[in-house]
Every structure is written in structure tokens, then in C-alpha cells.
Amino acid sequence: MKMICDLPKSVRGTEEITQAANEIISCLPDPKTYYDDIIGAVKKYMIFDREHDIAVCTNCGNVIPFNNIYMKHELDGHCNNCGEETIYLNGRVGRRIREKSFRLLALSKNKGIIYLAVILVDVDFDRCFEFDLYEPEIKMQYQAIYKLAKNDCRAYQLCCSWLSGYEWRQIKNIKICAPPGMSYFPSRYNDELSVISEGILNQNFFEDTDLKYADIKRFVDNWPSYDNGYYHRSYFYPLVKYIDIFLKYSSTEILMKSGFEKVVYYRCVGEPVGRAVNWRGKSLQKIIGMDMGHVRMMRELDPQPHELGIFRNYYKKYGIELTMTEIDELRNNSNYYAEAGVFKDLESNYGITLGKVILYLRGENARIKTDSRPDEVRVDLRSYFDYAKMCIVAGYDLTVKSVAFPKPFWRAHDRVTEIIQEIREAKKVAEERKSAKAFMENQKKIFKTFDPYISEDLTVMIPTSAADLRREGETLGICVGNGIYAGNIVKGVSGIAFVRKRNDPEKAFYVLEISPKCKLLQLRGKHNCNATNEITSFVENWLSELKTKKQKAA
Numbered sequence: 134m135k136m137i138c139d140l141p142k143s144v145r146g147t148e149e150i151t152q153a154a155n156e157i158i159s160c161l162p163d164p165k166t167y168y169d170d171i172i173g174a175v176k177k178y179m180i181f182d183r184e185h186d187i188a189v190c191t192n193c194g195n196v197i198p199f200n201n202i203y204m205k206h207e208l209d210g211h212c213n214n215c216g217e218e219t220i221y222l223n224g225r226v227g228r229r230i231r232e233k234s235f236r237l238l239a240l241s242k243n244k245g246i247i248y249l250a251v252i253l254v255d256v257d258f259d260r261c262f263e264f265d266l267y268e269p270e271i272k273m274q275y276q277a278i279y280k281l282a283k284n285d286c287r288a289y290q291l292c293c294s295w296l297s298g299y300e301w302r303q304i305k306n307i308k309i310c311a312p313p314g315m316s317y318f319p320s321r322y323n324d325e326l327s328v329i330s331e332g333i334l335n336q337n338f339f340e341d342t343d344l345k346y347a348d349i350k351r352f353v354d355n356w357p358s359y360d361n362g363y364y365h366r367s368y369f370y371p372l373v374k375y376i377d378i379f380l381k382y383s384s385t386e387i388l389m390k391s392g393f394e395k396v397v398y399y400r401c402v403g404e405p406v407g408r409a410v411n412w413r414g415k416s417l418q419k420i421i422g423m424d425m426g427h428v429r430m431m432r433e434l435d436p437q438p439h440e441l442g443i444f445r446n447y448y449k450k451y452g453i454e455l456t457m458t459e460i461d462e463l464r465n466n467s468n469y470y471a472e473a474g475v476f477k478d479l480e481s482n483y484g485i486t487l488g489k490v491i492l493y494l495r496g497e498n499a500r501i502k503t504d505s506r507p508d509e510v511r512v513d514l515r516s517y518f519d520y521a522k523m524c525i526v527a528g529y530d531l532t533v534k535s536v537a538f539p540k541p542f543w544r545a546h547d548r549v550t551e552i553i554q555e556i557r558e559a560k561k562v563a564e565e566r567k568s569a570k571a572f573m574e575n576q577k578k579i580f581k582t583f584d585p586y587i588s589e590d591l592t593v594m595i596p597t598s599a600a601d602l603r604r605e606g607e608t609l610g611i612c613v614g615n616g617i618y619a620g621n622i623v624k625g626v627s628g629i630a631f632v633r634k635r636n637d638p639e640k641a642f643y644v645l646e647i648s649p650k651c652k653l654l655q656l657r658g659k660h661n662c663n664a665t666n667e668i669t670s671f672v673e674n675w676l677s678e679l680k681t682k683k684q685k686a687a
Contacts, residue, residue: 154289154301157278160243161250171237171254171271178233179210179219192217232257236276238369245342249279249373279307279373283343283380307377346386347379355394371401382412384420391417392432399438409442421445427454439464451488459491462514479521483531489538490517498540512542523549527556571623573597579628579649581682585638591671592638594631605631608641610660618646627654632668643668651680 181188186199195214204210206223222233237252255272277290288304339345352375378400379385388397388410400406414420421428422445431441440460447455447463455463479485491514493499499512520542524531527549531537539545576595577583586593596602599619606614613629621627632643643664646655656664656672664672 150289150301150303153287153303154278157248157280157287157289158275160246160248161239161241161278171256171273177217177219178222179204179212180222182223188221190214190217190219192219237273238372240338242338242342245282246285247281247339247342247344247376249281249376250275251277277304281307281344281376281380286377286380307373343380344376347376348389349376352389355398370403371398374401374403378412384410384412384414387417387420391428392435393421395435396438396441404438406438407442409438409445423448430454436460447487451486451491453488453491455491459514466515479518479531483537485521485531485537490514493517493538498538499542516546517542520546520549523553527552568619568623569598571625572599572619575622575625576628578625579647579651580630580679581686586675586678587635588671588675590635591668592633592635593672593675594633594638596629596631601631602629605641605644609644609658611644611657613644613646613657625649632656632672645672647676651676651683 178191179188180191181199181204183199188197188199188202188204189195190212193212193215195212197213202210202213204221206221208221209218210221211218233256235254237254239250239252241248241250253274253276257270257272275291277288279288280286286307288307289301290304291299292302293299339347339349349372353372375385375397378397385397388394396406396410400410411420411422417428418424421431421441423431427444427448431444434440434457436444436457440457443460443463444455447453476487480487494512494514494517499517521531521537524536529536529549536545576597580595583595583597585595596605599616602619603614606612612618618627618629622629627646627648630645630647631641632645633640634642641659643656643658645653645657647653653672653676656669658664658668
């Protein structure tokens with residue numbers, strides 16, 4: 134298999150950075166030494182080409198006629214020669230050459246110092262069908278290099294731009310750089326195909342280094358247990374981060390060996406840990422921020438970092454030991470509590486602290502058991518705070534213990550719920566009455582009277598309620614009854630009147646809308662049809678008389 138180490142011939146950058154980067158490169162082995170690691174990543178394919186009528190196994194190099202086996206792109210299969218499971222891969226798609234691109238994490242050591250390199254690997258399968266070579270071509274190039282020592286952790290990334298060409302740039306934080314790719318196109322370097330050099334998994338390799346007690350192999354073998362759907366074993370960002378924090382903080386080794394691996398893994402995969410852990414602490418009690426009794430309790434519960442923080446903070450503030458169920462409730466509803474402001478309001482105005490609430494909910498009075506609910510159900514924190522808010526609306530005094538912590542809870546909750554429903558219904562009725570009164574007043578203000586205006590053939594009638602608009606809208610099939618126009622009348626924005634035939638005043642005919650200054654806004658008939666010239670002339674004459682009447686009254 135042909136391998137090309139495609140390092141740039143000239144690299145720009147400051148003299149200091151370039152010198153430091155070259156120093157690290159000199160301590161790294163030739164990328165070609167990772168031949169076995171790369172072969173392990175690409176030997177699982179059976180490359181086929183319809184044009185040449187052949188298929189090549191990248192594991193054993195066996196060449197077979199393409200027509201002998203049914204093959205489809207990215208279909209699982211096996212090689213008849215070596216018996217290994219393979220993935221069928223079309224060597225060419227139109228004029229585009231089929232490639233596989235991934236990244237390789239390689240390491241080396243020199244005088245007890247660990248050096249890491251991220252190498253970009255491009256595998257070109259087109260060579261499998263050229264010159265009867267039957268083997269792909271591999272191109273390799275450094276992307277980033279790292280020097281990892283106890284008091285000297287540095288990282289450099291090889292960047293490329295159209296103007297300055299290649300240059301080394303120092304990375305402030307020790308991390309895996311994003312694969313190169315333009316902002317509008319996904320990178321071709323797939324993290325799912327990333328490879329970790331087998332040398333990293335050999336613990337003997339670290340015996341004379343600062344990572345002697347890091348137990349790298351155990352870390353790599355265990356991190357799928359904390360897989361959250363994105364970080365997986367082949368994605369080596371957590372490993373580099375683990376090496377970095379292990380060298381920076383002695384607390385990392387203490388946490389790993391004392392059963393708090395999950396805390397370290399969350400930090401390594403980039404999850405927010407916040408102040409749940411004191412990484413500069415020198416003992417387990419200082420790191421976790423608890424006494425040994427609580428440390429043992431937390432170790433058995435195997436909590437996440439933010440769960441550790443919730444337990445510690447509430448124990449310090451209220452002196453209670455939260456269960457995992459209570460911690461989950463506080464964590465899942467944290468946004469609700471923050472928006473509602475229930476913690477601050479109940480504690481400052483009524484003296485109801487969260488500690489008192491939790492102790493109350495642990496008692497028998499906070500169990501729900503009725504004929505319809507024979508199984509006992511525990512009341513959660515959110516239900517209690519909903520009850521407290523309803524008590525405030527209903528005017529109950531929460532400083533009274535029997536109101537704040539009723540016996541039993543569900544009976545008091547149902548009673549307050551009924552009162553709140555009555556309050557809402559009464560409020561709704563009051564608002565409807567207020568709207569009806571404003572409707573009448575504004576209609577009379579615009580039209581001056583509710584008496585109909587009668588001519589020889591037509592008449593104008595003034596509606597007195599929103600129900601009149603709804604009936605008219607349903608009869609004519611227009612939008613006057615949808616509530617918007619009634620709202621405009623209540624606000625005094627416009628007025629509505631009905632135009633009907635004199636000999637049939639009960640039958641809907643036309644609807645008009647005017648402004649407070651008697652300007653015609655709309656005049657519509659059935660299904661929003663336009664008015665005839667006769668109707669329009671009649672309405673204009675009536676508006677002229679109405680306007681004159683209002684001017685005389687002013």
C-alpha cells in the first residue's frame with residue numbers, strides 16, 4: 134500500500150511558534166510508523182468497479198470478478214477468500230473518486246514527556262484499479278501537535294489560508310481542533326472513523342512518564358458507558374482532555390480512584406460541570422465539598438456533577454439530605470422555579486423555605502390516595518408550588534401553618550382549585566359585562582341613537598351586542614362575527630350597522646363599518662359581495678345626515 138506523508142514544504146508563523154512546533158515534530162515518529170493502525174481502519178472494505186468488472190478486498194488483496202457477487206454501495210458483506218466481514222464500496226461515483234477520510238491520534242514520548250499528534254488521513258481507492266496494483270493510496274498530514282508535561286502543556290494547529298499559506302498557530306486550550314472544512318460544507322474527515330493508535334492503550338508505555346497512574350486504557354474502555362449519543366469510543370476528544378486535566382489537577386486521579394469516574398468523564402466530553410467540583414482540591418472532601426459520610430453516600434448514588442452540586446448546596450443551606458428523586462425534580466424544573474420566582478416569594482413573604490417544603494412532602498400528609506387513585510402517589514415540588522400560588526390568588530394566609538402545610542394535601546389542593554375556578558368564572562362574567570357596557574356606549578356615541586333609520590325601501594339597524602354581530606356573520610357568511618369587530622367597537626375604533634329591506638327587516642342583507650368620524654370603511658353583503666349602486670347611494674345619504682346631526686349636537 135502506497136503511503137505519502139504530505140507535510141507542507143514551507144510553514145509560516147512567528148519564529149518562536151515555528152521553532153516550538155518543529156521541536157515537537159522532531160520528537161514524533163514518522164507517520165508511516167502508524168501503518169498498522171491505518172490498515173486496521175481501511176481493511177474492512179470490498180472495493181468494486183463496474184467499469185473494470187472487478188472487486189478488491191482491502192484486507193487480503195483478493196481480486197474477484199464483480200459479477201460473481203451481488204454488491205451494492207455501503208452494503209454489508211464478506212470476503213470469500215479471508216472470510217472477514219466487509220462493507221461493499223463503489224470505487225467510483227460518476228467522475229468522482231471514492232475516498233475515505235479520517236483522523237489518527239498518535240503518540241510518542243521523549244525523556245518522560247508525552248507528545249501527541251492529530252494526523253489527517255485520506256485513503257484514495259481509485260488506485261485499486263490502476264496499473265494492477267489492487268491497493269489504495271494513503272495520504273497523511275499533521276493537523277495538530279501537542280506537548281503534554283506536568284508543568285508544560287502546549288498545543289499547535291497547522292492552519293491554511295489563501296493569503297498566508299500554511300502556518301502554525303498556538304491553541305490556548307488543550308483540545309482537539311475541528312476537522313478542516315469550509316463553513317458552508319461539512320468536513321470530509323468523519324469523527325466516527327477516527328482511529329486511536331494502539332500504542333496509547335498500552336499502559337507500559339506510560340511507566341516513566343507523568344501519566345504513569347492515569348490508567349489510559351481503563352479510561353478508553355469505560356467511556357462508552359457514559360455515551361450520550363455523540364461522544365463515542367472512536368471520537369478521541371475526551372482522551373486528549375483527560376490527559377490535559379490529569380496533568381493539570383491532581384484531583385483527577387483522586388476522583389478516578391475513589392469511584393467518581395462519571396464526574397471526570399463529564400468534564401472530558403465537554404459537559405458543563407460548573408462549580409460542582411473543586412478541581413484544585415487536594416483531598417476528596419475538599420474536591421467534593423462534603424464530609425466523608427456524604428462522600429460515601431454520593432459514591433453509592435453515582436451522581437452527575439450538577440447533581441453533586443445540588444445536594445451539597447441544599448444541605449449547606451437547609452441542612453437536609455436530598456434523595457435522587459428530589460434532586461431530579463429540582464434539576465428538571467429549575468427553569469420553572471426561576472421564572473415563577475416561587476422560591477424567593479414564599480421565603481421572603483411567608484417564611485416558607487424549600488427545606489420545610491421538602492420535609493413536609495416526605496410526610497404522610499403529602500400522599501395522594503383516593504377511591505379513584507387507590508395507589509399512593511407522592512406529591513412533587515411543582516404541585517406544591519402550584520398550590521401555594523393558588524392560595525396567594527385566593528387570598529389565603531400562608532403564614533398559617535394549616536394553610537401552608539395542610540393535612541391532607543390533596544383535599545386542600547382540590548378545595549383551592551375549586552375556589553380559583555369560581556374566581557376565574559366571576560372575573561370572566563365581570564369582563565363580559567364590562568365589554569357589553571362599552572359596546573353599547575360606543576355604538577351610541579357613534580350613531581347617536583339605537584332607533585332604526587327608515588327610508589322608502591331600506592332601513593338601517595344598530596346592533597346592541599356582540600351576539601348580534603355573530604348571528605349576522607353566520608347568516609351572511611362574512612367575518613363580522615369573529616370577535617375582532619366587536620373588539621373594535623369596545624375600543625371605540627369603529628362602529629357596525631346593518632342595512633336591511635324595509636319590507637323584511639328581520640332578514641340579513643348588508644353590513645357596514647364606519648369610523649367615529651362617520652367615514653365609510655366597509656359595506657359588504659352575502660359572502661363579501663360588493664354593494665349595488667342603489668345601496669351605496671342610500672348609505673352615503675344616511676351618513677351625510679348622521680354627520681350633520683352630530684355636528685349640530687356638538
